[in-house]
Amino acid sequence: MPKRDLISIEDLSREQVELLLDTAESFLPVLERDIKKVPTLRGRTIVNLFWEASTRTSSSFDLAAKRLSADTIALKASGSAVEKGETLKDTAITLSAYGPDIIVMRHPSAGACQVLSRNTEASVINAGDGKHQHPTQCLLDLFALRQTFGRDLDGMKVSIVGDILHSRVARSDIMGFKLLGMDVTLVGPPTLIPRGIEEMGVKIEYDLANLGDADVIYLLRIQKERIKEGANFLPSLREYNRLYGMSRARLRPGQRVMHPGPINRGVEIGPDIADDDENLIALQVFSGLAVRMAILYRTIVGYTDAGSEEVL
Amino acid sequence: MTAAQMSRTVMRIAHEILEKNPGAERLAVVGIHTRGAYLGARVHRLLCELGGHEYPSGNLDISFYRDDVAARGAVGIIPRTPQPVVKDTDLPFDVEGTTVVLVDDVLYTGRTIRAAIEALFDYGRPARVQLAVLVDRGHRELPIRPDYVGKNLPTAPRERINVRLEECDDVDEVGLVQAGEGE
Numbered sequence: 001m002p003k004r005d006l007i008s009i010e011d012l013s014r015e016q017v018e019l020l021l022d023t024a025e026s027f028l029p030v031l032e033r034d035i036k037k038v039p040t041l042r043g044r045t046i047v048n049l050f051w052e053a054s055t056r057t058s059s060s061f062d063l064a065a066k067r068l069s070a071d072t073i074a075l076k077a078s079g080s081a082v083e084k085g086e087t088l089k090d091t092a093i094t095l096s097a098y099g100p101d102i103i104v105m106r107h108p109s110a111g112a113c114q115v116l117s118r119n120t121e122a123s124v125i126n127a128g129d130g131k132h133q134h135p136t137q138c139l140l141d142l143f144a145l146r147q148t149f150g151r152d153l154d155g156m157k158v159s160i161v162g163d164i165l166h167s168r169v170a171r172s173d174i175m176g177f178k179l180l181g182m183d184v185t186l187v188g189p190p191t192l193i194p195r196g197i198e199e200m201g202v203k204i205e206y207d208l209a210n211l212g213d214a215d216v217i218y219l220l221r222i223q224k225e226r227i228k229e230g231a232n233f234l235p236s237l238r239e240y241n242r243l244y245g246m247s248r249a250r251l252r253p254g255q256r257v258m259h260p261g262p263i264n265r266g267v268e269i270g271p272d273i274a275d276d277d278e279n280l281i282a283l284q285v286f287s288g289l290a291v292r293m294a295i296l297y298r299t300i301v302g303y304t305d306a307g308s309e310e311v312l
Numbered sequence: 313m314t315a316a317q318m319s320r321t322v323m324r325i326a327h328e329i330l331e332k333n334p335g336a337e338r339l340a341v342v343g344i345h346t347r348g349a350y351l352g353a354r355v356h357r358l359l360c361e362l363g364g365h366e367y368p369s370g371n372l373d374i375s376f377y378r379d380d381v382a383a384r385g386a387v388g389i390i391p392r393t394p395q396p397v398v399k400d401t402d403l404p405f406d407v408e409g410t411t412v413v414l415v416d417d418v419l420y421t422g423r424t425i426r427a428a429i430e431a432l433f434d435y436g437r438p439a440r441v442q443l444a445v446l447v448d449r450g451h452r453e454l455p456i457r458p459d460y461v462g463k464n465l466p467t468a469p470r471e472r473i474n475v476r477l478e479e480c481d482d483v484d485e486v487g488l489v490q491a492g493e494g495e
Binding site: 026029030033034035037038039040041068297300301 | 373375376377378381399400401402430431434435436
């Protein structure tokens with residue numbers, strides 16, 4: 001019996017993405033009431049396996065599982081058997097002995113989720129694997145966009161600015177934005193834009209002055225941990241800020257700014273934008289909870305209703 | 313059941329609700345999605361007319377409270393055209409201390425009602441909960457009993473009750489269908 005994994009945005013059809021976003025919306029009233037919990041996944045076990053630092057992804061997956069009444073186990077690489085040299089395959093086999101329904105994993109290597117999936121009965125949800133994919137980030141970004149601009153994102157223009165090369169968020173977002181009919185432009189220094197990425201159906205600009213009439217400017221974090229000193233991607237962070245750092249003066253009225261976090265103040269984003277109420281960054285974080293509840297729910301229940309009301 | 317019969321039945325249910333709850337001001341009508349919500353709106357409209365009072369009303373979606381959440385892999389391959397099934401729960405009044413009349417189209421095993429009661433209690437502690445259904449087809453699997461019944465329709469488990477409402481099906485009628493037969 002095939003199980004439901006969510007490893008790449010490519011795993012989903014447009015209809016499934018829209019169903020996930022609709023499902024997330026239906027969780028919003030639950031998050032507003034006094035008892036912010038539904039019994040849907042009572043008795044289910046969800047393992048959060050984070051082999052790389054994370055604040056919002058791991059905490060929102062944990063809270064999402066708890067809001068659905070599932071039991072959760074959180075494991076980090078530090079302090080676990082990984083430090084003693086256990087391989088991913090062996091960790092997968094060990095954890096599977098507890099019979100989890102879902103394993104949520106973040107890992108520094110692209111493709112790690114496929115390895116995990118081959119070695120467990122549990123459904124695997126990718127919470128970021130190396131430079132490959134971060135599908136749940138893309139879904140929450142789409143949700144934040146729908147909350148701001150309405151359900152129909154068709155024809156909307158978004159510019160993704162910064163380090164495309166090292167960004168799994170960019171790769172997932174390009175796919176998800178295109179899937180819902182959005183117009184995507186990549187902006188950044190040539191060293192940080194991968195060759196051949198035009199094949200994904202995006203436009204490329206090297207100059208921030210050419211943002212034009214984009215509705216949304218999506219800033220990517222300059223990943224200091226992946227851009228090693230002296231690797232010649234950037235002369236300096238100060239120069240990056242001068243050429244590509246976003247400030248209010250560089251925006252047209254009405255253009256909204258998104259960022260997956262954590263932000264580097266004074267590098268890709270100026271304090272005037274980071275601190276104003278116009279940016280969608282806080283909405284993105286909030287969206288993460290409802291969207292991850294929807295992903296966990298649909299992973300267990302399926303992308304269609306199993307029983308009709310007659311059955312109940 | 314024809315449209316005229318349905319309209320008389322809903323009217324009778326509204327009268328019975330007022331009769332059973334004399335002078336109650338904190339009386340709310342809550343329909344269970346999908347068809348129960350439409351029926352609930354009809355009952356609520358009549359209740360306000362007959363009682364001369366603007367009673368609160370709302371809708372309940374029980375998707376997150378079902379007791380048959382699929383086992384892993386049970387649904388199998390992801391279907392190509394998924395159906396959005398989760399609707400909004402909307403209870404724009406304080407459930408605490410209110411008499412809530414749940415409205416649904418068909419009462420069968422009682423599992424939907426159990427889920428609805430559980431969902432309702434997550435919004436507050438109602439003074440009492442009553443149940444109104446258009447059709448009671450029997451075969452209860454839980455100790456649940458309706459307070460207001462439009463029509464008792466004894467059925468075999470393989471038969472289906474097909475309630476169609478103007479709001480979503482363009483026609484008011486209740487039909488009995490043998491399993492595997494037409495729509």
